[in-house]
Structures are given as C-alpha cells and as structure tokens.
Amino acid sequence: MQASKAYEANFDGLVGPTHNYAGLSFGNVASRSNEKSVANPKAAAKQGLRKMKRLADLGFQQGVLPPLERPSIRLLRDVGFSGDDASVIARAAREAPELLAAASSASAMWTANAATVSPSADTEDGRVHFTPANLAAKLHRAIEHGETRRSLGAIFADEARFRIHHALPGTPALGDEGAANHTRFAREYGDKGVEFFVYGKSEYGQGPQPQRYPARQTLEASRAVARLHGLSSDATVFAQQSPDVIDAGVFHNDVIAVGNRTTLFCHERAFVDQHKVYDELRTKLDALGTPFTALEVPESEVSVEDAVSSYLFNSQLLSSADGRQLLIVPQECRENARVAAYLDSLASRKTPIDEVLVFDLRESMKNGGGPACLRLRVVLDEAERAAVNTRVWMNDALFTQLDAWIDRHYRDRLAPADLADPKLLAESRAALDELTTILGLGAVYDFQR
Template sequence: MSASAINNVQEVNFDGLVGPTHNYSGLAVGNVASMSHGGLVSNPKEGALQGLLKMKSLMDAGYAQGVLPPQQRPDIGALRDLGFSGSNSEVLARAAKEAPQLLRAVCSASSMWTANAGTITPSIDALDSRVHFTPANLQSSFHRYLEPQTTGHVLQAIFRDEQHFAHHPVLPATPAFSDEGAANHTRLCGEYGEPGVHLFVYGRQAFGGERAPQRYPARQTLEASQAVARQHGLTEAQTVFAQQHPDAIDAGVFHNDVIAVGNGPVLLYHEMAFLDEEGTLDELRAKMSTPLIPVRVPLEAVSMEDAVASYLFNSQLLTNPDGTMTLVVPGECQEREAVWSTIQNHLLAGNNPISEVIVKDVKQSMRNGGGPACLRLRVVLTDAERAALTGRVLLTDALYDDLTAWVNRYYRDWLAPDDLADPLLAEESLTALDELTQLLKIGSVYPFQLG
C-alpha cells in the first residue's frame, strides 16, 4: 500500500448507544461492578447522554466516531420461547412473578458494550482485501446470548457492500467455542494502514490445556479465538494466542480489555494480564513489522483491586496526527490515588507515546462494569470503505443533536428492577427504537420490524 493510501486509513470507534432499559440487575457473574450494584436504581437517560457526550467530545477532538444502536429490549420473544404466553403485558407480568431473573435478563441493556459485539479484521490484513466481521456468540451468559442475531443484522445493515465487507456466521453457542468478541482481541501495527498482528487472548482451553480460573468463569476459549482467525483467513504469522492470567479472572478481570489495551505499536498492560508475559511479548516482537512498545504497569503500582475498580486498562488509547497517543479514562481513575499517581508519574512521564489523559464521566456504564473501551467497537476503514457505509452512523454535530433530542424524548431518568415489568416501558422502547432506525437510516434490524 502506498504512503498516501496508508494515510487515508482511519480507525473508527463505533460506540453503542445505551438502551432505554438500562438497569442494574447484577447479571454478570465475574463482573465485580455489575454484581456489587445489582438492585440499585439506574438512570437510562443519563447513561445514554453520558455515552453520547463522550462520543461528541472525541469527534470534536478529531477522532473518527460512529454509532451503533441498542438491542430490542425487553426481549419478549425470548420469554415466549421459554413458555410464557398471552399478551405482551401478560407475559411480562407472569415473568415478573414466576421468574424475575429471566425478566431482568431479557431487559438487559448490555449491548451498549459493543467491544463484545464481534471481532473485526481490517482489509489490509485480509487475503480478499475486505473487512471481515464475526459477531460474538456471548454464550457464557443468557442475557448476552440474546444479542448476536440482532448484532448480525445491524452489522450487515451498516457494512452492507459486499465489495468491501465480509460477514461470517456466529460460532456455535457451546462452551467449547465461547466467544466474547473484540474485548479479547487487539490488533497491533505501525500505521493503521500497515499490516498488523492480531493478539487473541483466551481464558481457557476447551479441550485440555493450561491453568484455569477457580472463582469466576473464563469467558473466551482458545478454540473460539482460533476459529475466528480461520474465518478471517489470518495466518500463523499474523496471529498470537495468549492465555489471560487465571488469577486476574478470579480478581474480576472477566475480559482482557479490563487488564490490557493496545493501539498501534503500543500495548498498555498490567503485570497480571498474561499467564506467560514474556512469551507473549516475545512472540509479538517476532511477528510485528514495527517495534512493539510495551507499557507495563507493575502490581506494586496498581493492585488488582484498583485495576478492576478504576478500569484504568479499560480506557481508550487513541492515536494523534503527530504520533502521540491520548488515553481516555473513566472518572473512577481519579478516585484511586494509586491509579491516578501511576497515570501521572508512570504513563505520562514514561518513555512511551502516551502524552495526554482525558477523563470522562461514564458512571452509569461503569456501575454495570463497562468503561470507555467496553463502549466502543474499533473498525479500521479506508476512505472507500467509509464511503461504502450504509446509513447515517458516522457522528456529526447534526446527528449528535438528533440523538440527544431522541434520548430526551423517550428515556426515563429512573429505573428500578421492579419497573421492568411495566408494559409501558416495553411500548416506549419499541417506539424509540423504530424511530432510531429511521434517524440512523439503517432499515429494519429488530425482530419487531422484521416480523
């Protein structure tokens, strides 16, 4: 690829809109924040506006920013599949009485964390020069297992042009192929338009293997990561498969993006990120065409408790035109003295490209266990690929204004778990989502629209 072509390649962060049923039900086993906030009252309107404000501020700073819609919730169809019958209000009422845990699951707004939506391979790394997508099966938890079908519809609606985009089927929804998407995948490279190396991080091997966590489940298998790599046509020279440290999973690091973040040639990671730290770094160095820049945070600087509570490593690492990088961290990083000191004295003052830290308030998401990096799906696109996108999904001032007005029209500012049985909430949500697909111009993607 020529120098001019390389310069015309951008990474677009597609953030998930926080859905109208955003609530704190404590559904995610192993996600300490989600479990500890279960049962509290949420503010869906504030959550959606916080997410939009983060997107807008990054767009204003010159970063390419996209938007992905939330899922249809409550998923009354899922309740019907599980034996509940009658009108929608009757289904909701019966579920609330007989199986409240199922009602909470089908109302989850977890699709806001689009890092779990799927795994993406940019066209520069693909044999057919197309961008490749595989939606994650998210089979490790019921409330997320409900997402992949609609996620596939959304991705195919936006990335529709077959000349530029290739879509693969979801992996079999079995424990052997447990796949949590880009939350366990990092592409490392020089410039975005240069060939990259794909770091796939897994928590366990389905068929034998190394150590496994004892307290919390490992959500990504080696077999799933290998299958996605095969789907995308990635070769051994383009891939590194590393096991996440099981002690980190047991400390609440349910995805690799809670303990490490990479961008360009930089890998910012905690000492406890990988079971074989040196082996992982050595293989990356051997396969990358540009020198790896590892930025290691030792355990003595940031404890596992502080890492999980602050989500320091679930930050966005963004490249600036001058080659420096900006780290976008959640406000919780300022609340932990050890974390904030590490940011100032180790990251910003260290010999690495990180030159700026931006603090963002995403508390509504953080209380359910998702920081800035959880909220975005990274897609590297050329000029031609961006031009081939369908719909109105790249953020502009006008789209931001429209989405903000849409949120203010439809979202509640108070939602307790007991409110999830309210049939009016279901009606409000469907009305809002129907209008959203028109605002985004992506056509029919939801079950209620497709019939």
C-alpha cells in the same frame, strides 16, 4: 510498501432505554456489587453520547451502533410464556423474574463484545471481516448476536468490502466474547498487522484455569475466528489471560490490557508467560518492519484490585492525526489515589502515552463497563469508510438529534422492579422505531411478538 490511508473508527453503542442494574454478570465485580440499585437510563445514554461527540470533535472517526430491542419478547416466548405482550411480561415477572431481567438487559451497549473485526489489510480476501460474538457464557448476552448481525449488516452493507459472518456455535467450548479479547498491532492502521487474541482457557487442552470465576473466552473460539477471517499464522498471536486475574474480577482482557498500533499497555499480571507473549508479538511485528513497545504497569504501583475498581485498562488508546497517543479513562481513575498517581507520572516516564482524557461514564461503570467496553474498533481505508452507512457518523447534527431523542424517550429512573411495567416495552419500541429513521437503519428491528 505503504498501504492506502486508513483510519481506526470507533463505533460506540447507544445505551438502550432499559438500562438497569440487575446484577446478571457473575465474574463482573461492578455488575454484581450494584445489583438491584436504581439506574438512570437517560443519564447513561447522554454520558455515552457525550463521549462520542467529544472524540468526534477531537478529529477521531466516530460512529454509532444502535441498541437492541429490549425487553426481548422473543426470548420470553421461546421459554414458554404466551398471550399478548403485556401478559407475557406480567407472567415472566411473577414466575421467573430472572428471565425477565435477562430479556430486558441493555448489555448490547458494550459493543466491544459485539464482534471481532479484522481489517482488509490482514484478511485473505481483502475485505473487512466481522464475526458477531456468541457470548455463550451469559443468557442475557447469548441472545444478542442475531440482532447484532442485522445491525452490522445495515451499517456495513457493501458485501464487496465487508464480510459479516454468523456467530460461532453457542457452546461453552466455543465461547466467544468478541473484541474485548482482541486487539491489533500495526505501524499504521492501513498496514498489514499482527492480531492478538487473548483467551481464558482451552476447552480441550491443558493449562491453568480460574477457580472462582468462569473463563468466558476459549482458545478454540479465538482460533476459529482467525480462520474465518482468513488470517495467516505468521500474523496472529494467541495468549492466555492469567487465571488469577480472572478470579480477581478481570472477566475480559480489556479490563487488564489495551493496545494501539505499536503499543501494548497492560498490567504485569495480565498474561500467562507474559514475557514470552511479548517476545512472540515483537518477533512477528519485526518481520513486518514494525516496532513494538510493552508499557507494563507493576503490581507495586497499581494492584490488580486497583485496576479492576478504577478500570484503568478498560480505556481507549487512540492515535490523533498528529501522531500523539491519547488515553481515554473513566472518572474513577482520578478517584483512586494509586491509579491517579500513576497517570500523573506518565509524562515524566516518557511513555508512548502523550495525554490522558477523563470522562464521566458513571452509569455504565456501575454495571462494569468503561470507555473500552462502549466501543467497537473498525479499521477502514478511505473507500471502505465511504461505503459505510453515512447516517451513523457522529457530527453536530446527529448529536443534536440523538440528544433530543433521548430526552423524548428515556426514563431518568429505572429499578429492577420496573421491568415488570408493560409500558416500558412500548416506550422502547417507540424509541427504536424513531431511531431507525435517524440512523437510516431500514428494517433492522423486527418487533416480532
């Protein structure tokens, strides 16, 4: 039976005022290669905002997620710095600049890591489930999940329709990186689907592991999220990411694969036992009467290194109202000759991808985040959409407000050394205080010292 009409909404993270290049993410090639360079928070925020507006103008359901409070004075106090806020920042800058950098990171802009989301069509209790990611592998990200949960609670407040879990315990055995390692397949968004969880290693099981860079997502975490969300075993597939691509800089699955409805777009080296993965997806989807297509890009045309440098797969694959599939890619895909040639060939190959749209996200890309990193996908039926905080939906008025808000509050230059400036905390708090009014977020920020 056809389910009620549903939509895939994309909730993009607004880039925060402390956007900088501290090189905090070992395993993320772009992040480390641009370490200590000068960032432009204003340009970063506007690039992300313009992506949101363009997709909303094209008819897609587009929402906004707020930045978190940064620098995190709470973190700095928790590790022993005391005094007034200015003293805390000054002492951290002098004694432990790496901790100040972690406390100041704007990494919550990559909301693909904010949570894993399962729609009501898949869950046992018929609610949309969110599990904020613990992001236990990196200090600057491990401090996010409590604040993320508050933000989600301010937007998805109706407990009859939404269930927002606490993050998994923050241990490496349950390392969870959120929707960057999760996608979902279904004929229509409102139909029951198959949820696809990709992990880098099993903490307690056997199997290959990367040798150069860490695997951040564990099988144990993925299975825990599936249990929390009340997902059935016949509608879940767990696949291991190839260790060699993790060692090549593919720190999340969304750097090597992206899915939408009945299509998986991925590199031929994305998974361990790749064709067995396809077979399991195809079998479980077939039981739901849903077709499945794997569009696999061969190494001979686009190498893993090309994929990492261009972020071909860190793209958004979207279905428009007329059923056409659009691939949203960063400008870097056009600057890599092999990737550009592949994209230009899609029409002649008669693939499920009908159109490619290119976006300038240079500031985010330099820190290792493309279009897919910037958004959290949330499937909503019409009643659930109506229950979402209405102030966060992108439209002409909200775009105008946020564009002017960025102009008022954001710097156009921020070097790592500038994190020691106590004025940055005051600027950030003033910006976020105003944002709560614009987005109707209530007391989502506590500004606790």
